[in-house]
Amino acid sequence: MGTARFIIAQTFRVYEPLLAAAVYYMCLTFLITRVFRFLERYLNKDRLEPVQISTPLPIEVA
Amino acid sequence: MGFPFFIDMFPQLLYGAWLTIEISAICFVLGNVMAIGVALARTSRNVFVSKLAQGYISLFRSTPFLTQVYIIYYGCGDLFAHTPALRHSFLWPFLRDAFWYGILALSINTAAYSGNILRGGLEAVPFGEIEAGRAFGMSRFLIFWRISFPRAIRIILPTMSGETILLMKTTALLSTITILD
Numbered sequence: 001m002g003t004a005r006f007i008i009a010q011t012f013r014v015y016e017p018l019l020a021a022a023v024y025y026m027c028l029t030f031l032i033t034r035v036f037r038f039l040e041r042y043l044n045k046d047r048l049e050p051v052q053i054s055t056p057l058p059i060e061v062a
Numbered sequence: 063m064g065f066p067f068f069i070d071m072f073p074q075l076l077y078g079a080w081l082t083i084e085i086s087a088i089c090f091v092l093g094n095v096m097a098i099g100v101a102l103a104r105t106s107r108n109v110f111v112s113k114l115a116q117g118y119i120s121l122f123r124s125t126p127f128l129t130q131v132y133i134i135y136y137g138c139g140d141l142f143a144h145t146p147a148l149r150h151s152f153l154w155p156f157l158r159d160a161f162w163y164g165i166l167a168l169s170i171n172t173a174a175y176s177g178n179i180l181r182g183g184l185e186a187v188p189f190g191e192i193e194a195g196r197a198f199g200m201s202r203f204l205i206f207w208r209i210s211f212p213r214a215i216r217i218i219l220p221t222m223s224g225e226t227i228l229l230m231k232t233t234a235l236l237s238t239i240t241i242l243d
Contacts, residue, residue, distance in 0.1 A: 002237030
């Protein structure tokens with residue numbers, strides 16, 4: 001953000017540096033979200049949906 | 063306006079982004095280590111310690127972060143600069159740099175917020191599990207380390223994700239104290 005303001009001050013272009021900075025912050029947020037999603041899955045395995053285990057068909061009684 | 067301009071400022075902004083990552087990572091570690099202490103103090107049975115932690119949390123949550131940064135950077139910075147003994151000590155390279163004041167301010171702030179979140183997690187641990195630990199004859203430290211703490215971390219993970227994103231975005235405020243992030 002400081003760099004964006006520096007570029008604005010030097011070039012008198014307001015929108016481009018701010019837009020670029022916004023994109024950078026979005027990328028970083030995306031990364032953090034991903035890391036925490038992984039951690040949640042990894043540490044809370046007991047709370048995940050149970051895996052469907054195929055059971056043998058009931059034996060037909062003749 | 064134009065695409066070449068974006069290419070031109072790419073390396074500069076990349077350097078800023080790297081500084082943002084650096085500050086966030088350091089403050090995440092420092093802040094959360096301090097948060098463990100805050101949360102433990104807050105859940106302490108000793109009323110004095112508990113009230114002290116509560117005061118710390120409410121102090122740093124009820125003042126704007128910008129104010130805290132200015133107080134720490136301009137306040138302490140000015141105080142240290144007028145102390146000749148500090149100016150010539152080995153600590154001066156650290157005390158001269160705005161970077162470390164930013165780290166300090168952000169860590170203290172994060173410790174207050176995360177400490178309160180972690181306290182919520184510690185109190186949400188089912189009492190039966192702690193009782194089970196006691197039945198095994200675990201000491202209080204062992205109960206904390208093996209039962210409450212891992213359990214609390216799992217409980218607070220979704221909240222911590224939001225908190226970490228806020229921490230990363232708060233580093234933008236440090237640009238006001240000459241950190242070009």
